Amino acid sequence: MRLTAWKQSLRTWFEHFFLTGDPLRSLTRICLALLVVFLLKNLFDYLQSVLTVWVEQAVVRDLRNQLYAHLHDLSLSFFHTRRTGGLLSRLTNDIALVRGALAAGFSNLIKSALLLLVCMFWIFWTSWRLALLSLIVIPPSLFLIVWLGKKLRKRSTITQERMADLNSILAETLTGIRVVKAFSMEEFEKRRFADAARDYFRAFVKQRRLGAMAGPVSEYLGVVAATCVLWYGGHEILFQHALEPQQFFIFLFAMLQLMSPLKSLSNVNATLQEGLAAAVRIFRILDTKPAIVSRPGARPVSTIQHGIEFDRVCFRYGNGPEVLRDVSFSVEAGEVVALVGPSGAGKSTLVDLVARFYDPTEGRILLDGHELTDYDVGSLRRMMGIVTQDPLLFNDTVERNIAYGVVDADPEAVRRAALAANADHFIREMTAGYGTKVGDRGLRLSGGERQRIAIARAIFKDPALLLLDEATSNLDSESELLVQEALEVLFQGRTVFVIAHRLSTIQRADRILVLDQGRIVETGTHTELVRRPGLYQKLHRLQFRLAESEALGALTPLPGALAADQAG
Structure with a gap:
């Protein structure tokens, strides 16, 4: 009954408002009603479109930023x-x-x-x-x-x-x-x-x-x-x-x-x-959780007071075989340590553990007597400098690549770093000097130029700990000499782990660790190890033969097994 009465009252109102005794007035009211209805319809359609675009783009922007930020974590x-x-x-x-x-x-x-x-x-x-x-x-x-x-x-x-x-x-x-x-x-x-x-x-x-x-x-x-x-x-x-x-x-x-x-x-x-x-x-x-995180109450670190110690460290990638087996050694602050060994011996993995890109599956790594896991990951890596064999440069200016990570860097400090890395001369000869863009991954530069800019980046950062996958293995003699001079500057007053391929770098090290199949099989200085029968002496002889062949301009073919060893 109530619904019927409501329907009847609605019909009465409609007839009273629109169907008046004056036909012209009724027609006018109907036309005005149509104009108002469609005006409101289009107004709300416009507001809906604007609001929809704003909301969806805001959500997508936040989601994309959140995903990108999480990937970095x-x-x-x-x-x-x-x-x-x-x-x-x-x-x-x-x-x-x-x-x-x-x-x-x-x-x-x-x-x-x-x-x-x-x-x-x-x-x-x-x-x-x-x-x-x-x-x-x-x-x-x-x-x-x-x-x-x-x-x-x-x-x-x-x-x-x-x-x-x-x-x-x-x-x-x-x-x-x-x-x-x-x-x-x-x-x-x-x-x-x-x-x-x-x-x-x-x-x-x-x-x-x-x-x-x-x-x-x-x-x-x-x-x-x-x-x-x-x-x-x-x-x-x-x-x-x-x-x-x-x-x-x-x-x-x-x-x-x-x-x-x-x-x-x-x-x-x-x-x-x-x-x-x-x-x-x-x-x-x-929803994926980072494997490497700073534990609550982790302490900051900015320098190395005493040294780094590996204590019975073992490591494997996932469920694979062990890459490092029962590795133990210590490095004093300011010491340059060269890692030598055949390909697959575990040299790069050892360096990655120092940078805490991974954590050991067994054993522990100590920095100044405290486990690496006790330190804040961010501050630990901020005190490190890393120079790889194939350095990555970003598609930005030379200056910003050298000062990567520092906003509003002092141009004079950037130039001093480039001078120390033997890079200032070729940079100033570029079209826009330090403002020259280096291209995607630095492809507009030669290999030696990329390496020297990467070394300048490390010098500019002034790290307490340097991790170096030797930068001279794929360079010509002139570029190698310039990079070696830059490394002389870079090594001064720093604790250095260097994966060594060249005799020039090995001889510069205070101590050499020889790895084979995930274990340290020899340790000592270059003079000590070259006189001792073992893997290092064998690798040294291969390197000496290779150097002689290059000097004569005719590379002597090496036996397959020995050549495979030398590849590392």
């Missing part, structure tokens, strides 16, 4: 088991899919849901009996949405993995384009990329084919419900006279309006499932 072990292209896909493609899901959620989902509620209210208001009959479409529609949702999420994950494969191949080939061209592998790489693109195409088409089912099936279910209502309503009008024709047609019109939001919601579900699959991949990384 993760340990090296995480990156050793992940493909660079896969991580790039998370930051680009997966984030874009999340943005698409947010856009669909804020626009189509809310709009369609509200329209659905309005239409449902309308049909129940018109005839609750026919409304209940029309609800027969709800169970199959819900089943379709749930079934398609599961399938789409699984298929979307596969599609995103294929895109990650594509990005991985792209990152590998562009980074190693010099090698690709040197081996004339352009056609092979083109085919490999085309195969990956084909796999992505197939996965994407299967996903879209599945998602395209939602709209047509939902619409057809709506037509089935409308047909049932049409038959039942017509029966009520023609034979039972229980329903007024105009009431029935109003109901039927309202019910047909339901099809659009139902179809839209089904399509939105497909977009949301893609976004959810992408979000799962993103949050899987965000």
